Amino acid sequence: xxxxxxxxxxxxxxxxxxxxxxxxxxxxxxxxxxxxxxxxxxxxxxxxxxxxxxxxxxxxxxxxxxxxxxxxxxxxxxxxxxxxxxxxxxxxxxxxxxxxxxxxxxxxxxxxxxxxxxxxxxxxxxxxxxxxxxxxxxxxxxxxxxxxxxxxxxxxxxxxxxxxxxxxxxxxxxxxxxxxxxxxxxxxxxxxxx
Amino acid sequence: xxxxxxxxxxxxxxxxxxxxxxxxxxxxxxxxxxxxxxxxxxxxxxxxxxxxxxxxxxxxxxxxxxxxxxxxxxxxxxxxxxxxxxxxxxxxxxxxxxxxxxxxxxxxxxxxxxxxxxxxxxxxxxxxxxxxxxxxxxxxxxxxxxxxxxxxxxxxxxxxxxxxxxxxxxxxxxxxxxxxxxxxxxxxxxxxxx
Amino acid sequence: xxxxxxxxxxxxxxxxxxxxxxxxxxxxxxxxxxxxxxxxxxxxxxxxxxxxxxxxxxxxxxxxxxxxxxxxxxxxxxxxxxxxxxxxxxxxxxxxxxxxxxxxxxxxxxxxxxxxxxxxxxxxxxxxxxxxxxxxxxxxxxxxxxxxxxxxxxxxxxxxxxxxxxxxxxxxxxxxxxxxxxxxxxxxxxxxxx
Amino acid sequence: xxxxxxxxxxxxxxxxxxxxxxxxxxxxxxxxxxxxxxxxxxxxxxxxxxxxxxxxxxxxxxxxxxxxxxxxxxxxxxxxxxxxxxxxxxxxxxxxxxxxxxxxxxxxxxxxxxxxxxxxxxxxxxxxxxxxxxxxxxxxxxxxxxxxxxxxxxxxxxxxxxxxxxxxxxxxxxxxxxxxxxxxxxxxxxxxxx
DNA sequence: CGATAATCGAGACGGTACGTCTTGTCTTAGG
DNA sequence: CCTAAGACAAGACGTACCGTCTCGATTATCG
Numbered sequence: 132x133x134x135x136x137x138x139x140x141x142x143x144x145x146x147x148x149x150x151x152x153x154x155x156x157x158x159x160x161x162x163x164x165x166x167x168x169x170x171x172x173x174x175x176x177x178x179x180x181x182x183x184x185x186x187x188x189x190x191x192x193x194x195x196x197x198x199x200x201x202x203x204x205x206x207x208x209x210x211x212x213x214x215x216x217x218x219x220x221x222x223x224x225x226x227x228x229x230x231x232x233x234x235x236x237x238x239x240x241x242x243x244x245x246x247x248x249x250x251x252x253x254x255x256x257x258x259x260x261x262x263x264x265x266x267x268x269x270x271x272x273x274x275x276x277x278x279x280x281x282x283x284x285x286x287x288x289x290x291x292x293x294x295x296x297x298x299x300x301x302x303x304x305x306x307x308x309x310x311x312x313x314x315x316x317x318x319x320x321x322x323x324x325x
Numbered sequence: 326x327x328x329x330x331x332x333x334x335x336x337x338x339x340x341x342x343x344x345x346x347x348x349x350x351x352x353x354x355x356x357x358x359x360x361x362x363x364x365x366x367x368x369x370x371x372x373x374x375x376x377x378x379x380x381x382x383x384x385x386x387x388x389x390x391x392x393x394x395x396x397x398x399x400x401x402x403x404x405x406x407x408x409x410x411x412x413x414x415x416x417x418x419x420x421x422x423x424x425x426x427x428x429x430x431x432x433x434x435x436x437x438x439x440x441x442x443x444x445x446x447x448x449x450x451x452x453x454x455x456x457x458x459x460x461x462x463x464x465x466x467x468x469x470x471x472x473x474x475x476x477x478x479x480x481x482x483x484x485x486x487x488x489x490x491x492x493x494x495x496x497x498x499x500x501x502x503x504x505x506x507x508x509x510x511x512x513x514x515x516x517x518x519x
Numbered sequence: 520x521x522x523x524x525x526x527x528x529x530x531x532x533x534x535x536x537x538x539x540x541x542x543x544x545x546x547x548x549x550x551x552x553x554x555x556x557x558x559x560x561x562x563x564x565x566x567x568x569x570x571x572x573x574x575x576x577x578x579x580x581x582x583x584x585x586x587x588x589x590x591x592x593x594x595x596x597x598x599x600x601x602x603x604x605x606x607x608x609x610x611x612x613x614x615x616x617x618x619x620x621x622x623x624x625x626x627x628x629x630x631x632x633x634x635x636x637x638x639x640x641x642x643x644x645x646x647x648x649x650x651x652x653x654x655x656x657x658x659x660x661x662x663x664x665x666x667x668x669x670x671x672x673x674x675x676x677x678x679x680x681x682x683x684x685x686x687x688x689x690x691x692x693x694x695x696x697x698x699x700x701x702x703x704x705x706x707x708x709x710x711x712x713x
Numbered sequence: 714x715x716x717x718x719x720x721x722x723x724x725x726x727x728x729x730x731x732x733x734x735x736x737x738x739x740x741x742x743x744x745x746x747x748x749x750x751x752x753x754x755x756x757x758x759x760x761x762x763x764x765x766x767x768x769x770x771x772x773x774x775x776x777x778x779x780x781x782x783x784x785x786x787x788x789x790x791x792x793x794x795x796x797x798x799x800x801x802x803x804x805x806x807x808x809x810x811x812x813x814x815x816x817x818x819x820x821x822x823x824x825x826x827x828x829x830x831x832x833x834x835x836x837x838x839x840x841x842x843x844x845x846x847x848x849x850x851x852x853x854x855x856x857x858x859x860x861x862x863x864x865x866x867x868x869x870x871x872x873x874x875x876x877x878x879x880x881x882x883x884x885x886x887x888x889x890x891x892x893x894x895x896x897x898x899x900x901x902x903x904x905x906x907x
Numbered sequence: 908c909g910a911t912a913a914t915c916g917a918g919a920c921g922g923t924a925c926g927t928c929t930t931g932t933c934t935t936a937g938g
Numbered sequence: 939c940c941t942a943a944g945a946c947a948a949g950a951c952g953t954a955c956c957g958t959c960t961c962g963a964t965t966a967t968c969g
Contacts (some may be wrong), residue, residue, distance in 0.1 A: 136913025137965040143915070161437035164955060175916045180957065237435035238492050242429050243355035248494060256493070277511075284504040288486045295485030298432050298492075299450070300442060310478040317471075318512025329946030331934040337946075358924060370949040374926070524918030527961040531920070546829075549825035552950060568952070623824050626880050630821035632741035636895060644881070672892040676874045683873030686820050686880075688830060688836070693936040698866040705859075707899025718939020719938065725941075746929060757942040762931065 139182075146172040147179060151193035156229050160236030161191050187240040187247025194233050202259065203224035211270030212320060216312050218263065219289060223308040235297045258284060258288055280319050288315060291303055333376075340366040341373060345387035350423045354384050354430030360392055381434040381441025388427050396420035396453060405464030410506050412457065413483060417502040419493055429491040454480055474513050482509060527570075534560040535567060539581035544617045548578050548624030568634065574629040575635025579642055582621050588648065589613040599658030604700050609676060611691040614681060621707040649672055668706075677705060718832045723766075730759060733775035738811050742772050742818030751783040769822040769829025773836055776815050783807035784841060791854030798894050800845065802869060805890040808879055842868055862900075870897060 150172035154163050165186060169176045183189045202222055227232070237255075241248035260283075267285060268275035292311050296303050339362055344366035348357050355472035359380060360393060363370045369371045420428070431449075435442035454477075488507050490497050538560035542551050553574060557564045570578045590613055614622070626644075629636035648671075655673060658664035680699050684691050732754035736745050747768060751758045764773045784804055808816070817849035820835075823830035825836060842865075872891050878885045 133967065134913080135967050137967095138916075140915070140965095149406065159436075165496070165920075165957090166955070169916095173916085175918085176956095177917090177958085178915065181914080183473065184922085186956095235436050240434035242353075242433035247405070252493065280508055282506065283506055284501065287489060287501075288482060288508060290507060291485035291489030293483045294489055294492070296436065298488070307478065307481075310475055311482060314474055314478065314482060314509065316511035316512075318508035318510075322385060327936060329936065331940070331946075333945065334934095359926090360924070363947090367947085369949085370926085371928085371948090372946060375945075492962095522918095523916070523962070525920075528960095547824075552913090553952090554950070563923090564952085565922085565954090566920060567927065569919075586864035627824035629880065630741075630817050655858065667894055669892050672889065672896065675877060675889075676870060676893060676896060676928080679875070679877030680870045680873035682880070683869060683876055686823065686876070694868065695869075698863050699806065699870060702862055702866065702870060702900035703896065703966060704900070706896035706898075719941070720939080722941070747931090748929070751942090755942085757944080758930095759932085759943090760941065763940085768930095 135190075143172070143174050143178060144182070147174050147189070148193045150174075153196070155190060155193065155233050155236070159232060160186075160240055163190065165189070169292050174323065176203055184246050185244050187237060187244050188250055190233070190237055190240065191247070191250055194230070194237070195254060197230060198234070198255065198259075201228075201230055211266055211273065211275050212316055215266055215270070216316065218266070219293075219312050220305065223293060223303040226293060226303050231297045234294070234302075235300075238294065238298065245325070276319050280284075286316070286317055333368055337366070337368050337372060338376070340389040341383070342369050342456065344368075345383050346391070349384060349387065349427050353426060354380075354434055359383070370454075378440050379438050381431060381438050382444055383428070384431055384434065385441070385444055388424070388431070388479065391424060391441060392428070392449065393452070395422075395424055405460055405469050409457075409460055409464070410510065412460070412500065412501055413487075413506055417487060417499070418495040420487060420497050422439070425497070426494075427493045428488070432488065432492065448486075470513050479509070479513055531560070531566060531666065535562050535577070538562075539577050539681060540585070543581065543621050548574075548628055549630070553577070561602070565567055572634050573632050575625060575632050576638055578621070578625055578628065579635070579638055582618070582625070582683050583642060585618060586622070586654070589616075589618055589626045598624060599654055599661065603651075603654055603658070607681075607700055608693060611681060611693065611696040614691050615683055618693050619691070620688075622682070626682065626683065626686065642699065644678075652683075657677070660709040671678055673703070724762070725756050725760060729756050729771070732756075733771050734779070737772060737775065737815050737818070738808055741814060742768075744773065747771070752808070766828050767826050769819060769826050772815070772819055772822065772830055773829070773832055776812070776819070777836060778811060779785055780816070780837065780839070784809075793848055793855065793857050794898055797848055798843075798898065799833070800848070801875075801894055802887065803889055805885040805887065806873060808875060808885050813879045813885070814882075816876070817882075820876065820880065838872075855906045867897070 147168060148220040150168050151163070152169065154167055163186060165176055165179050167177055168189065179189065183192070192277075202225055225231070234255075237247070237251060241251050263286065264282060267276065271278060271282065276282075289311075293303055293308075297305070336344065342361060345357070345362050348365065357380060359370055359373050362368075362383065363373055373503040377386070396419055419425070428449075430442070430444060435445050438488055455478065458476060461470060465472060465476065470476075483505075487497055487502075491499070535556060538557050539551070542555055542559065551574060553564055553567050556562075556577065557567055567577065571580070584652075590610055613619070624642075625635070625639060629639050651674065652670060655664065655670035659666060659670065664670075681691055681696075684695070716894070729750060732750050733745070736749055736867065745768060747758055747761050750756075751761055763773065765774070779876065784807055815835075819829070819833060823833050845868065848862060849858065849864040853860060853864065858864075871893075875885055877892075878889070
């Protein structure tokens with residue numbers, strides 16, 4: 132049963148997300164106003180408020196595609212730790228671009244608006260972790276990762292370190308990432324001989 | 326050489342910081358307005374603008390005492406790693422209170438105002454790290470910490486993990502902190518036999 | 520061609536003018552702030568700024584009705600000079616009330632804001648003069664006013680005298696007005712026998 | 714008995730008046746702030762407040778010399794009306810320059826501050842009228858001015874007309890002034906034959 | 908086909924905070 | 939006692955966004 136009334140305009144929806152993403156790259160989330168988005172998208176402010184609960188929500192949806200693409204990992208046959216190492220370096224690299232700044236902005240927005248935080252956890256943190264988790268599970272299963280560490284904590288430390296740099300506007304250099312990974316892998320790797 | 330003109334009012338200065346701290350605890354930095362601060366402090370807005378460059382700067386100064394007190398570490402004679410472990414748990418504990426939320430707010434403010442970020446690094450991150458660094462240096466010196474890890478990176482990972490939880494509004498439970506410390510210490514500890 | 524967007528609120532518009540007029544009577548234009556107007560009118564400051572370029576403009580519009588009503592002249596069949604005499608006394612009388620003080624305030628505001636001066640000439644001086652001019656023209660036509668005086672100058676002198684008293688906060692008493700009219704009429708009346 | 718303490722600084726006093734006069738010419742009374750005066754005069758704001766009750770008072774004192782000089786009339790042996798005519802034209806001419814604008818500003822200021830109005834009447838209107846009055850008295854005495862007109866009213870009309878033009882920022886052209894004088898003199902001149 | 912209903916744009920509305928400016932008072936040190 | 943310097947409380951200014959609202963116009967489904 133099709134809904135009654137004029138259907139939602141896909142063109143408008145897309146234009147809004149496009150405008151938002153452009154503005155995010157140009158000025159960052161802190162300087163983003165819904166009015167500027169609406170004007171650039173040729174939309175009206177009411178349309179924005181109709182479909183999104185908050186500025187953070189629009190920013191998140193506008194960035195999700197990019198984020199997912201840049202961070203995505205096609206699993207390769209290596210052992211878990213090697214693969215994890217490769218993954219982290221690709222994440223760090225992705226974060227050096229504009230995407231890192233956008234995520235930092237979203238994280239900041241989460242401190243002003245609980246709804247944005249909720250969405251952030253649901254749409255960004257959750258899926259990302261769900262994607263990586265199997266890798267760590269595999270490591271736990273095959274014994275390459277110590278059995279007594281929580282994979283969640285591993286992820287907390289990983290993303291914590293990366294995001295902390297982002298928030299301080301310090302680029303996540305490869306060398307730095309190597310250091311982090313080194314400590315991390317040493318910390319979680321099962322000790323062969325004990 | 327005595328300064329000319331009416332001297333700065335200590336009473337006003339103190340009242341402003343007090344009012345700011347109270348408001349930070351009650352509503353958080355996101356809801357803090359200079360007007361509310363001025364009104365509660367019995368000060369005028371111009372006085373605020375005279376002495377502080379931004380909202381973030383006031384918030385930082387108002388919180389610095391508390392932060393420094395809560396995070397301070399009186400060094401004890403243990404070995405470096407044990408002491409570090411104790412330190413981190415005390416930090417995590419401090420962050421569970423209102424102070425954690427305030428710091429998360431400041432970190433968010435840093436994303437909107439470069440000056441606040443500069444002050445944050447200078448007044449908060451710098452001193453804190455300078456305070457802890459000797460501990461890690463001691464560990465490096467006595468061989469309890471692997472010689473090939475950067476103490477800066479250790480701190481990045483430590484605070485990164487803690488602050489990441491803060492930003493996601495997840496309390497830094499003792500058990501979680503134990504897990505982090507465990508990975509960290511294992512990751513940085515020199516392996517006795519290899 | 521119907522205007523697009525939400526239409527202007529007449530209620531708000533009226534409430535603003537009403538509030539302005541009340542405040543003008545209570546405290547005068549010098550003490551009038553847009554904030555007080557907005558608050559009393561239950562409007563927002565942005566609405567005021569949207570529709571009026573300046574404080575003076577609001578004050579003028581708010582007073583125009585009253586001024587026009589109080590100064591209006593229903594022409595009577597007398598000869599021109601007699602009618603002019605009656606008109607001036609009615610104007611002087613009107614100016615003894617609060618309206619005179621308001622006009623003095625507007626005239627003062629004109630010295631601080633060119634736009635207000637422009638509006639004053641366009642909305643107040645112009646119409647008023649246009650209304651009176653036919654009377655003087657009639658006098659000129661029927662020979663009761665000397666042909667070599669400019670009606671504009673007559674008006675300059677008339678209103679100049681009255682407004683000068685207003686600005687010095689000297690009530691325009693009937694006796695004084697009689698003196699003015701006497702000089703004026705003698706000065707402009709055609710001499711029958713020469 | 715000599716007064717105790719540091720004597721009033723004439724240099725400061727003079728510098729303040731000079732700075733005020735310059736600023737009045739450059740920007741007008743409406744844009745004049747005591748702060749700008751103090752800064753340009755190298756004085757402190759408290760010194761201004763010590764010696765003058767208001768902005769208007771400083772402006773008035775700063776302008777009085779100029780005004781008195783520009784408007785001054787050295788009486789000549791003509792008959793009263795001819796002399797009055799000459800006087801008015803000189804006043805009108807003086808008012809075409811910056812002085813006219815300054816007086817308009819003072820008149821405006823009088824609407825916001827009663828003290829300035831009081832001073833205006835006392836220091837400016839009074840002396841000026843006292844200076845001209847003998848002229849009119851002479852005319853009354855020698856019968857060239859009608860006995861039944863009040864000299865005060867004559868002055869009201871004269872200055873009223875001139876100031877009204879000033880307030881509307883209309884230059885007091887010689888031709889216009891001639892028209893005014895013509896009406897006035899005709900209005901007040903004793904009719905030889907009746 | 909016409910009624911109904913939801914969407915869209917435009918833009919006005921009441922609010923709130925901003926950062927700046929000016930006012931009049933005060934508190935120093937020093938002449 | 940006066941002066942320069944300058945801090946202070948107060949409060950208005952004009953601007954910028956916010957989230958809501960009220961329109962006319964558009965575009966679909968359903969009777």
